[in-house]
Amino acid sequence: MRIKVLLAALLMLCSSSLVMAADYYVDITNRTGYTLYYMYVSPADSKSWEEDVLGNDVLMDGDTQRVTITGYNSPIFDIRLVDEDEDSYTFWNVDVSTQDLVVTLDHLD
Template sequence: MFSFKYMPLAAVAVLMPAGAFADDLVFRFDNNSSYTVVELYASPSDVGEWEEDILGRDVLESGESARVTIADGRRACEYDLRVVFEDGDSIEDTTDLCETESYAVTD
């Protein structure tokens, strides 16, 4: 059984002009499972389809981490995450990426 764990980012107030674009969402994705992650998706929760695979041709071996930047210009914070492992198993979860500094998948 796989599970996700995340560490909330300390709240920081930022003043932006009303017309400014949303900041990029940046978090560290940790593969603390014993399996290789071959696909990683993050889509706003109000979107009915998965966005492109974040890893592309890359994979994330067991014990590795990757810095993930979502620069889609949206103001959404709640994202659905989908992780696909080398054996074809997958898990899905929802998290607030505006409050997430790191996110980990474990066995």
């Protein structure tokens, strides 16, 4: 009986560690020819965009910005960028644990 209880406890411990929040990052490179003024990174299951992660900064053409994402259970995010002309570039269901982004005019919404 003790073995069953220990095995059950071990199983619960292992499964609870699988759903712990993790830290992720994504490198976003701007190759649009324009300056990017806004960058929104939200969990894919969110119904709204999170705050602008650039804040007062901008992402110049040719530059790369690393965005650190902490405290989420899933590495799947939606990413939206807005340039100086208010054109947007939206990427859906990006797995930031395996994928970085290079934004070009081909990604224009």
